[in-house]
Amino acid sequence: MDNQAPYLQLQHIHKRFGKTVALEDISLDVWAGEFLFLLGPSGCGKTTLLRIIAGLEEPTAGRIVQAGRDVTQLPASHRDFGIVFQSYALFPNLTVADNIAYGLKNQKLPRAQIASRVQELLRLVGLQGLERRYPAQLSGGQQQRVALARALALSPRLLLLDEPLSALDARVRANLRGEVKALQRRLGVTAIMVSHDQEEALTMADRIAVMDHGRIVQIGTPLEIYQHPATPFVADFVGQMNFLPGLVSSEGFGVFRTGPFTLRVHGWQNHLSPGSEVMLAVRPEELRIERQDVGMSNVLLTEVHSVEFMGPHYRLLLHYQHHAGEGRAVNLVVHLPRHATMHHELRIGATVPVHVPADALRVFHLPQRSLP
Amino acid sequence: MMTPTTQEHLLLPPRSRISLIVTGEEWLRRLLLLLVVAFLLVGVLAPLVPLVVRSLSDQNGRFVGLENYVRYFNSPGLASSFVNSLTVATVTTLLAVGLAFGYAWAIARTCMPGKGFFRAIALLPLFAPPLAIAIGLVYLFGNKGLVTTGFFGFFERTLGLPLAYNIHLYGMNGIILGELLYCFPQAFLILMVAASLADARLYEASVSLKASPLRTFWVVTLPGMRYGLISAIFVCFTLAFTDFGVPKVVGGNFNVLATDIYKQVIGQQNFVMGATISILLLAPTVIAFVIDRMAQRRQMAVLTSRSVPLHPRPHPVIDTVALVYCSLVAAAILIVIGAVVYASFVDVWPYRLDLTLRHYDFRHVGGGGWAAYTNSLWMSFYSALFGVVIIFLGAYIIEKSRTWPLLRHFAYFLSMISVALPGLVIGIAYIFFFNPKSWTLAGFSIPNPFAFLYGTMAILVLANIVHFYTVSFMTATTALKQIDPEFESVSASMRVPFYRTFARITLPLSLPAVAEIAMYLFVNSMVTVSAVIFLYSPQIRLASVAIVNMDEAGDTAAAAAMSVLIIAACLVARLVYTVVVHQLNRRTQAWRLP
Numbered sequence: 001m002d003n004q005a006p007y008l009q010l011q012h013i014h015k016r017f018g019k020t021v022a023l024e025d026i027s028l029d030v031w032a033g034e035f036l037f038l039l040g041p042s043g044c045g046k047t048t049l050l051r052i053i054a055g056l057e058e059p060t061a062g063r064i065v066q067a068g069r070d071v072t073q074l075p076a077s078h079r080d081f082g083i084v085f086q087s088y089a090l091f092p093n094l095t096v097a098d099n100i101a102y103g104l105k106n107q108k109l110p111r112a113q114i115a116s117r118v119q120e121l122l123r124l125v126g127l128q129g130l131e132r133r134y135p136a137q138l139s140g141g142q143q144q145r146v147a148l149a150r151a152l153a154l155s156p157r158l159l160l161l162d163e164p165l166s167a168l169d170a171r172v173r174a175n176l177r178g179e180v181k182a183l184q185r186r187l188g189v190t191a192i193m194v195s196h197d198q199e200e201a202l203t204m205a206d207r208i209a210v211m212d213h214g215r216i217v218q219i220g221t222p223l224e225i226y227q228h229p230a231t232p233f234v235a236d237f238v239g240q241m242n243f244l245p246g247l248v249s250s251e252g253f254g255v256f257r258t259g260p261f262t263l264r265v266h267g268w269q270n271h272l273s274p275g276s277e278v279m280l281a282v283r284p285e286e287l288r289i290e291r292q293d294v295g296m297s298n299v300l301l302t303e304v305h306s307v308e309f310m311g312p313h314y315r316l317l318l319h320y321q322h323h324a325g326e327g328r329a330v331n332l333v334v335h336l337p338r339h340a341t342m343h344h345e346l347r348i349g350a351t352v353p354v355h356v357p358a359d360a361l362r363v364f365h366l367p368q369r370s371l372p
Numbered sequence: 373m374m375t376p377t378t379q380e381h382l383l384l385p386p387r388s389r390i391s392l393i394v395t396g397e398e399w400l401r402r403l404l405l406l407l408v409v410a411f412l413l414v415g416v417l418a419p420l421v422p423l424v425v426r427s428l429s430d431q432n433g434r435f436v437g438l439e440n441y442v443r444y445f446n447s448p449g450l451a452s453s454f455v456n457s458l459t460v461a462t463v464t465t466l467l468a469v470g471l472a473f474g475y476a477w478a479i480a481r482t483c484m485p486g487k488g489f490f491r492a493i494a495l496l497p498l499f500a501p502p503l504a505i506a507i508g509l510v511y512l513f514g515n516k517g518l519v520t521t522g523f524f525g526f527f528e529r530t531l532g533l534p535l536a537y538n539i540h541l542y543g544m545n546g547i548i549l550g551e552l553l554y555c556f557p558q559a560f561l562i563l564m565v566a567a568s569l570a571d572a573r574l575y576e577a578s579v580s581l582k583a584s585p586l587r588t589f590w591v592v593t594l595p596g597m598r599y600g601l602i603s604a605i606f607v608c609f610t611l612a613f614t615d616f617g618v619p620k621v622v623g624g625n626f627n628v629l630a631t632d633i634y635k636q637v638i639g640q641q642n643f644v645m646g647a648t649i650s651i652l653l654l655a656p657t658v659i660a661f662v663i664d665r666m667a668q669r670r671q672m673a674v675l676t677s678r679s680v681p682l683h684p685r686p687h688p689v690i691d692t693v694a695l696v697y698c699s700l701v702a703a704a705i706l707i708v709i710g711a712v713v714y715a716s717f718v719d720v721w722p723y724r725l726d727l728t729l730r731h732y733d734f735r736h737v738g739g740g741g742w743a744a745y746t747n748s749l750w751m752s753f754y755s756a757l758f759g760v761v762i763i764f765l766g767a768y769i770i771e772k773s774r775t776w777p778l779l780r781h782f783a784y785f786l787s788m789i790s791v792a793l794p795g796l797v798i799g800i801a802y803i804f805f806f807n808p809k810s811w812t813l814a815g816f817s818i819p820n821p822f823a824f825l826y827g828t829m830a831i832l833v834l835a836n837i838v839h840f841y842t843v844s845f846m847t848a849t850t851a852l853k854q855i856d857p858e859f860e861s862v863s864a865s866m867r868v869p870f871y872r873t874f875a876r877i878t879l880p881l882s883l884p885a886v887a888e889i890a891m892y893l894f895v896n897s898m899v900t901v902s903a904v905i906f907l908y909s910p911q912i913r914l915a916s917v918a919i920v921n922m923d924e925a926g927d928t929a930a931a932a933a934m935s936v937l938i939i940a941a942c943l944v945a946r947l948v949y950t951v952v953v954h955q956l957n958r959r960t961q962a963w964r965l966p
Contacts (some may be wrong), residue, residue, distance in 0.1 A: 056861050058390050075392045076864035083865045089858035091877050094961045103866025136964035154866055 005068060007032040007190050008053070008158065013062035015048055015214075022048045026062070032157075035184055035191045037201040039209035040280040041237065047162055047196045049211070053192065054160055055079045067157065082151030086163040088143045090135040090150075096122075097131035100150045107154075121149040124183065141172040148180065154188070159184065161193035165200065177204055197215055199237045201261040202226065210234050232364050241281050242332050245322060246363075250274035256363070259322045259330065261300050266359045284335040288361035289316070289344055290353040298356045302332055307346050315339050316346065318354060383576055397869050401569040401775045402707055408766040409779060412786035414822065415838040416793070418803035423797070426647035433812070435740075440648040450645075453627040454652060459612035460544060463657075464551040468608045469601065472559035475701055476692035480567035483686040483947055485695065487494065494560045496709055499942035501899040502554045502617030503919045504935030508708035509550055509622055510714045511926060513541040516722050524722045528918055542624030550618035555608040556701075562607060566600025570682040603668045606660040614794030616655055616902040617916075621923050629653045630902070633796050637767060637803075637906065647804070648944075650797045661792035710940070716932040731933040739921040739930070740913030748915035751829060751904075752897035754834040759893040760886055763841060767848035768878065772860055773870070789844030795902025827909040835907055836897040844889040851885030854877070862953055868953060884953050891949035895942045 006029035015023035023045045030036050038046040051057040053064065055076035070080055087305045090099050097118050104114045122128050125145040135143050144164055151159060160282035164175045164180070181204045184191045195201055201208050202222040208232075209219045218230040229235035232243065246263070249255040254268035258280060265280075272278065290299060314336045318331040334354060336344075344352065392398075430436045445451045450666070475494060479487050497505060512518050522536030523526055539545055574596070579589040592599075594908050616630040623631055637646040719726045734741030768789060770780050771872040793801075806826040809815045825831045836942055855878060863873040871902055922931035 026713065051861075054861070054865065055392070056390050056864070061390065072390060073393045073397065075395055077395065077397065077867050077869075078393070078857065079865075081865055083861060085858045085862070086858075087856055087858060089856045089862050093877065093880050093960065094963075102863075103868055106866065106868045106872065136963050151865070156865075255869070 006030055007067060008036075008192075009063075009065040010049075010053070011065070012064040013049070013052060013064070014060045014071075015045070015057070015312070016060045022215050023052070023059070026216055028216065028219070029208060030190060030192065032190055032279050033188045035181065035193070035204060035206045037205035037208045038192065038194045038211055039201045039205075039208050040196065041196060042196055044211040044213050045214040046196075050160055050162055050192060050194045053158075054081055054083055078225070080156050081158040081160050082154065082156040083160040084144070084151045084162065084164045086142075086166050088135070088144055088147045088167075089101070092135055094134075095131065096133050096135070096138070098148050099135070099146055100153050102129075102150065103154045111365070117153065121153055124152070125149045126179075134292070139172075140168050141176060144168065144176065152189070157190060159189045159191040161191060163194055163196070166197070167247045170227045173200075180204065181241055184220065187205060202238070208238075210237065212237075229281075232281065232366070235362065235364075240284050240333065242282040242284060244282070244330055246278045246280045246334070248272045248274050248276045248278060256280060258300070259320055260369055261320075263298050263300075263356055263361060264358045265361045268363060270363070270365060272365060279366050279368060281364060282356055282360050284315070284333040286357060287332070287334045288355040289334060289336060289340070290355050291344065292353065294353060294354075298358055300332070300354045300356060302352055302354050304348050304350045305331070305349065305351060306345055310335075314346075318352065378503075384646070392861075395588065395873075398775065398909060399671055399826075401769060401773050401870065404765060405769045405773070405775050405783065408655055408762070408769060409783050409786070411762060411766075412783060412790075412841075415834055416786050416790050416841070419798070420793075420802035420803035422811070423647050423650060423801040426644055427651045429644065431644055440644060440652070441652075444645070445649055446653070450632060450649075451625070453629050453632045456544070456626060457613055457628040457653075458656075460547050460551060460619075461609050463548050464555055464612035465605055467552050468555040468559045468612075469549070469563075469604050471605065471701060472556055472563050473597075473601070475556075475568045475698055476560055476563035478698050479566060481570070481682070481684050482691050482694040483684050484691045484698065486698075490698045490702055493705055495557050498557045498706055499555050499895060499899070499946065500709060500712070500939045501901060501916050501919065501935060502550065502615055503621055503901060503916065503923070503931070504712050504899075504939065505553045505708060506546070506550045506618045506621035507715075507919070507923065507932050507935055508710075508712040509541060511711040511932070512708065513539050513546070513549075513723065514622075517541070518722075521722060524725075537748060539660060541622055543622075543626040546622030547619050547626065547628065550622055551612040551615060554615060554618060555611050556705075558611060559604040559608050562604040563597065563600050566597040570596060570684040571679040587791045593910065597671075599667060603664060606664040610657045610660050610792075610794075610874040613656055614796065614902070616649055616905070617798055617920075618918060633800065634905070637800060643800075643804070646800055648799050649772070650723075653794055654792070655791045655799050657794060661789070697711040710937075712932050712935050715929060716936045718929070721929065731929040732937075733920075734930060734934070737922050737926050737927040737930040739918030739934070741918070744913040744918045745915045745934065747829075747912050748898055749941060751832050751836070751912075752894045752945075754833045755840075755897040756890040756894040758804070758833060759837040759840070759844065760890045762837060763844045763889060764882070765888055767845055767852055768874065771852040772850055772855075772857070772878065775815070787845045790838050793839070793899055795835075795839050795904075796906070798835055799903045799906035802831060802835055802942065827911075829912055831907055832904050832912065833897075836893065836900065838898065839903045840893055840896045844892055847885050847889050847892070848882070851882045855881055883956050887949055887952050887956070891945055894945045898938050898942050898945075 007129075008028075008030040010026055010028040010030075013023055013026040015021075026049060038049060040046045047198075048057060052059050055071070055074055057077070059072070061368040062072070063070060066079065091102065094102065100118050100121050101114050104117060118131065122131060125148055125150070127142060129146050130138065130142065133144065138146065144167075147164070161180070165176055168176065171368045177200060193204070202225075205222055206220060207221055208225050209216045210225060211217065212233050214306075218225060218234045220228075225234065225238050229238060229241075232241075235241040236243075244258045246256040246258040249257045249262065251262070254265045256263050256265065256278060265279060290296065300320055305319050308315040308317075316334040316336055318332040318334060320332070322328055322330050332354065346352070390690075406813060427440055428435060428437060430439070472494075475490070477489060478484060510517065513520055518524070520536060520538050520541075522534065525536075527533045527535035539549075541549075570593075575588065578592050583591065603922045617632065619626070619628045619631045620634070629652060633646050633649045633653065636642045636649065668718050715721055716731050717727045717729070717849060718724075719728045719730070725889070734744075740747070741948070766783065770784050773780070806820070808820055809823050810819045812818075825834070859873060859877055860870065863870065863877075901920060904914055905917050905920065908917055915934055919931045919934050919938075922928070922934065
């Protein structure tokens with residue numbers, strides 16, 4: 001496979017519907033064999049982008065290069081891709097085998113060759129023996145496997161997946177995640193999947209493009225996105241995040257104040273003048289409950305608001321006053337492993353010290369003070 | 373949510389639009405769309421132009437502005453028809469919608485027995501020409517009618533009771549009674565759908581909040597059926613306002629717009645006044661159409677996918693009341709239709725009640741007899757056949773393609789407006805459009821390429837397809853909307869041409885709707901008289917027109933016989949439809965049922 005140039009290049013894609021902007025200056029390279037996710041809330045333009053890649057929708061401006069060829073003006077029927085939809089879009093009046101063979105038959109292949117290809121695909125998605133069933137006689141998970149087999153029937157080099165798992169039960173969904181990923185690896189097909197499920201993206205993607213309001217706000221590996229979210233929006237959308245309002249302290253480099261407390265941040269690069277407003281962010285599992293306030297640094301004294309049992313862990317909702325005596329309370333969610341709770345007295349209303357590790361804190365400078 | 377543009381957004385990207393390369397397939401779709409638009413332009417829009425022009429011109433074709441309208445409203449005899457039509461339509465609408473509301477509610481929301489029977493009877497008048505209903509009324513309430521003569525003096529003779537009752541049929545009473553029977557099934561169909569779309573959760577919520585049944589009715593039932601009610605009101609008003617058949621038979625000296633047009637055009641050959649009255653006939657229906665469209669647009673999903681269907685609970689008192697009510701309404705319908713059937717077999721009403729088939733021998737009456745009947749069957753068959761092809765393809769290209777969005781919207785608009793055109797207006801507009809050998813436009817004479825259609829079977833079929841286009845189009849569109857729009861995308865991704873997907877997927881999935889459209893077109897073409905009465909030629913006489921001719925000539929029994937033949941043909945069509953759909957469902961059970 002050609003590893004020099006990206007398999008798919010999107011260059012400055014814009015899409016407008018009348019006066020509303022659906023996509024704004026999207027540029028993106030997808031490498032051959034890569035599993036890329038377009039992740040974002042509903043209405044962020046991710047499905048529109050997928051449809052533009054497929055040629056089902058034309059961009060208002062921009063260029064699409066696939067396998068070295070400019071395909072911007074090619075209709076879908078002249079491009080190379082297979083597609084799977086959330087609705088499965090299986091033809092209800094055709095059997096499983098006929099659904100999978102739908103594109104093959106059009107290519108005027110010999111009957112025997114079609115039959116053996118259908119068998120091969122059924123094996124691939126683990127549905128041997130169901131070829132004579134109709135879609136209505138299958139479970140949701142089975143239907144989506146048929147849709148996958150059908151999309152792969154013509155051996156496309158690009159597989160497009162539009163929220164394919166969203167309509168399934170949680171358990172089936174989790175199983176299929178691994179299967180789809182393994183299948184994509186095995187076939188080496190380049191895949192682009194649209195999703196609003198961050199967990200799905202984190203577990204399946206090689207790279208994730210997080211989208212918001214028609215723009216790509218961050219591209220990176222799942223770990224990069226999770227560890228180093230580029231904006232508060234990404235931080236909040238991928239995983240859970242606590243946001244603490246803060247001010248740059250005059251006490252030194254990388255020192256911030258939130259309410260009455262002082263927090264130090266490791267590796268802080270930016271130069272902001274003392275008194276600038278910032279947003280400090282820390283993930284719930286990174287916070288630690290201390291047994292008592294022993295005068296450690298980076299500790300917040302908080303009050304327990306509620307304790308929820310989540311199974312593997314407890315979810316604590318804590319808060320502290322931002323300004324002494326008045327103003328809004330700052331909420332803090334902490335995930336505490338079940339075994340760790342026995343050391344703490346977690347009555348509602350109790351005061352607990354929370355340690356914020358200096359290397360877990362991210363700082364967002366907010367010019368227009370927009371809370372996510 | 374998509375972000376609205378700001379000024380700076382508008383400046384950033386280049387304004388050039390990217391258009392996809394046009395493939396052979398796309399050309400084929402464009403051709404199909406162009407054909408549909410051409411059909412609708414010729415069938416719906418273009419014929420209205422000479423109609424409007426005529427109403428603004430004098431007999432010699434000179435432009436006179438609104439003079440004809442002024443003249444119309446200044447001649448008391450004519451102007452009163454406008455008021456008469458409004459009165460009849462308003463009263464009919466109130467009665468028909470009110471009666472149908474109760475009837476639909478009883479079937480949808482109670483546990484009374486015999487719902488299937490009552491539903492079938494309510495729809496029976498759909499299979500009879502309005503003329504037949506009027507003739508049934510004549511046999512019941514006319515001068516020698518069953519009721520008027522007290523069962524031919526039976527009560528007087530046996531019981532000594534003068535139980536004869538004269539409702540003074542000819543005039544407003546007769547028209548309203550006839551239109552009521554004609555409009556009732558239409559209102560019932562719409563309200564039945566509205567009454568069935570109830571969300572049980574709303575009723576449970578209302579009960580749990582301790583609301584009284586009356587309050588629940590006002591707060592839950594009525595708002596839920598609001599749009600159905602609006603629709604039913606406008607449909608009934610339009611039908612009653614524009615119907616020709618009933619007033620033709622039982623109108624007497626009570627003139628309405630529809631009969632005036634007929635008299636002006638057929639009786640006095642006054643085409644200018646015919647055109648003027650046609651526009652007056654058109655105006656309220658267009659207004660009704662616009663209001664109805666606006667109301668429907670506001671109707672967001674009354675029923676969401678999470679709605680729980682309401683299953684009525686048995687209630688002895690309510691169920692009994694509902695049963696009695698529906699029985700009375702059904703009896704009224706059956707008696708009128710039954711009177712037509714019975715009268716067609718009676719030797720000489722009311723003097724010799726021996727049964728005979730002689731009225732079915734049409735040789736000695738006018739109208740065209742059995743040949744007219746055969747013509748009607750063929751015309752209805754062609755209307756169904758060509759209509760279903762044109763209408764379904766039209767709906768398909770509008771709903772399932774992305775070709776030329778503006779033109780598709782225009783085609784959709786044309787498809788929707790035909791419902792606002794009364795049959796008489798279509799008929800008279802077609803005379804103006806198709807009859808001349810050439811049109812004169814701004815002093816130039818253009819040969820009329822469609823003139824060859826005039827006086828042929830083709831123009832009758834065209835008139836019927838256009839007349840019944842919108843309802844069929846909506847049926848097709850609804851069926852197509854239920855098919856996953858991504859089928860087209862999936863097919864494109866597999867490089868399967870659209871026509872193959874149409875043949876293998878879309879059409880097979882839509883067959884029940886296709887059958888329904890064909891049945892609808894056949895039945896309506898059989899019973900309609902208004903559009904075709906101006907367009908039939910002496911060589912191609914029609915059954916429904918024959919009823920008019922026979923009735924005019926006083927051959928009421930023959931008219932009744934012809935009515936029965938039409939009803940029979942429609943019921944057979946309905947039976948065929950039922951069998952076909954049953955077979956379809958049986959064959960497709962495997963992939964329909966989970």
